[in-house]
Amino acid sequence: MANNLSTGVGMTSQRTRLRMIERLRQQGISDEVVLSVMAELPRHSFVDEALMSRAYDDVSLPLGFGQTISQPYIVAHMTSLLRNGKKLGKVLEIGTGCGYQTAILAKLAKEVYSVERIGPLLEKTRLRLREFRFTNIRLKHADGHLGLPEAAPFDAILMTAAASHVPEELLAQLAPGGRLIMPIGANEQRLHCIDLSSEGPVQTVLEPVKFVPLLPGLG
Ligand code: SAH
Numbered sequence: 001m002a003n004n005l006s007t008g009v010g011m012t013s014q015r016t017r018l019r020m021i022e023r024l025r026q027q028g029i030s031d032e033v034v035l036s037v038m039a040e041l042p043r044h045s046f047v048d049e050a051l052m053s054r055a056y057d058d059v060s061l062p063l064g065f066g067q068t069i070s071q072p073y074i075v076a077h078m079t080s081l082l083r084n085g086k087k088l089g090k091v092l093e094i095g096t097g098c099g100y101q102t103a104i105l106a107k108l109a110k111e112v113y114s115v116e117r118i119g120p121l122l123e124k125t126r127l128r129l130r131e132f133r134f135t136n137i138r139l140k141h142a143d144g145h146l147g148l149p150e151a152a153p154f155d156a157i158l159m160t161a162a163a164s165h166v167p168e169e170l171l172a173q174l175a176p177g178g179r180l181i182m183p184i185g186a187n188e189q190r191l192h193c194i195d196l197s198s199e200g201p202v203q204t205v206l207e208p209v210k211f212v213p214l215l216p217g218l219g
Helices: 013-026 032-040 048-053 070-085 102-109 121-132 166-173
Strands: 061-064 067-069 088-094 109-116 137-141 154-158 176-186 189-197 200-211
Touching: 013 032, 013 070, 032 070, 032 102, 048 061, 061 121, 070 088, 070 102, 070 176, 070 189, 088 176, 102 109, 102 121, 102 137, 109 121, 109 200, 121 137, 137 166, 166 176
Parallel strands: 088 109, 088 154, 109 137, 154 176
Antiparallel strands: 061 067, 176 189, 189 200
16 A cells, blocks of 8 residues: 555654554464554554554544544454454454454455444545555444344454344354354453354353443444
8 A cells, every 4th residue: 555544654653563563462462464464554544633643552542423443452352363363254343433443354354344333433434444445345334233134144243342242133144154253241341252153153251351332223
């Protein structure tokens, strides 16, 4: 990408990004494919100008509309879990937000569908992602509780907002052998991994996390 989004200067330079990658390695991220994509993608281009200098810190940042972009560690960890060492096929992301996670998935997967309930946020993100000229991203203004039946089944589903339970609709839209990664809980949340095996869904509870809630309906 030879545009000004990917060059960056000062606090947003390639060197700063490589320091983030080193930190992710120290934090236990070992999927080199994920790390190389994160080393390439200018995270600062996904936050407002006033926050750009903090884009590579290990913190979540406000993205407007009361929502947050997840910290780099969580993005790397969830993407590694979703990939599970394999190439990603058709992926559904629930909670597009600023589009950073969407862009990472687009570099790793054949096709990415991403749904967001806040219309104006989705439109802002649509314009931002256009600059990157991805050809494999489809964005939809929709309630992620329902998944995206018209594009199902998905090889992998990633939810970036916390739900109270696993929506039946999402399980129904997972391809055999597919994997769903999502945070579950209210005050106390944990990451859950659901694999659709030939005997049915196998759910594994992982570490505590902190996400904005999955809200009902459209915003
Ligand atoms: N992956 C995003 C994280 C954004 S925070 C990023 O990197 O920026 C979670 C997002 O989920 C918010 O944008 C929020 O509006 C969205 N969200 C919450 N409930 C939703 C629902 N029911 N359907 C779709 N999106 C939802």
